[in-house]
Amino acid sequence: MLQPVGPLPESVYWRRRAVAIAVGVGILLAGVWGVTALAGGGQDPAVRTAANQGAEAAKPSPPPTSSTEPTPGPSGSGTATPTSGPPPSGTTEPAPPPPPPPPPPPPPGPCADQAMKLTAEVGQPEYRVGQRPELRLVVANTGQVACYRDLDAGLREIVVTSVDGGTRLWSSNDCYASNSPNSRLLQPGESQMFKVAWAGRTSAPGCAGKRTAVQAGDYQVVPKLGALQGQPTPLRLT
Numbered sequence: 001m002l003q004p005v006g007p008l009p010e011s012v013y014w015r016r017r018a019v020a021i022a023v024g025v026g027i028l029l030a031g032v033w034g035v036t037a038l039a040g041g042g043q044d045p046a047v048r049t050a051a052n053q054g055a056e057a058a059k060p061s062p063p064p065t066s067s068t069e070p071t072p073g074p075s076g077s078g079t080a081t082p083t084s085g086p087p088p089s090g091t092t093e094p095a096p097p098p099p100p101p102p103p104p105p106p107p108p109g110p111c112a113d114q115a116m117k118l119t120a121e122v123g124q125p126e127y128r129v130g131q132r133p134e135l136r137l138v139v140a141n142t143g144q145v146a147c148y149r150d151l152d153a154g155l156r157e158i159v160v161t162s163v164d165g166g167t168r169l170w171s172s173n174d175c176y177a178s179n180s181p182n183s184r185l186l187q188p189g190e191s192q193m194f195k196v197a198w199a200g201r202t203s204a205p206g207c208a209g210k211r212t213a214v215q216a217g218d219y220q221v222v223p224k225l226g227a228l229q230g231q232p233t234p235l236r237l238t
Contacts, residue, residue, distance in 0.1 A: 154180070
């Protein structure tokens with residue numbers, strides 16, 4: 001069957017067969033190309049890539065943004081508003097200056113009478129007649145600030161009176177009065193104490209008159225500092 005048969009020369013039949021085979025192969029290749037073109041969108045991949053690149057290049061690029069673009073103000077006028085932010089890296093803000101020190105307190109002044117408390121004390125609640133009772137005057141600063149007070153011996157006074165206070169029997173200043181300024185600084189709550197031994201006899205201002213022994217009975221001791229006077233303390237002589 002492969003051997004050509006006919007009236008023409010054998011070479012003619014071989015050439016015809018070669019042409020027919022070539023045409024068949026060409027038709028087959030054309031069919032394969034057509035199917036490939038339909039699967040790929042009917043366009044060569046190289047052509048499509050070039051077309052896509054051209055379309056991307058034709059698109060307008062967005063305008064560049066800037067961090068320094070002005071921000072419209074509250075009124076919408078478009079005025080640029082500076083924005084604050086942290087300082088650049090590597091820099092530190094200066095520390096605020098320290099507050100000024102408080103002003104020094106004023107120097108102490110004289111003690112007001114309202115800040116003074118006078119108290120009379122006795123060595124023991126009762127003494128026998130002929131003994132020398134110990135009497136004490138206590139001056140205390142009950143105020144909130146330190147202050148000066150003159151505690152001169154001529155201002156300090158301990159007075160013994162009858163139990164009702166109507167009869168003055170004796171005073172520490174009658175026979176031993178003196179004037180010697182004695183200004184002392186008293187801190188809040190601080191007290192100063194002065195004591196005297198009473199001989200148990202009467203006295204009068206300037207140590208005038210005859211002095212007599214005080215009889216047994218109930219009496220009271222009154223503390224004084226100038227014009228100030230404290231509460232009396234009871235004293236009994238037996």
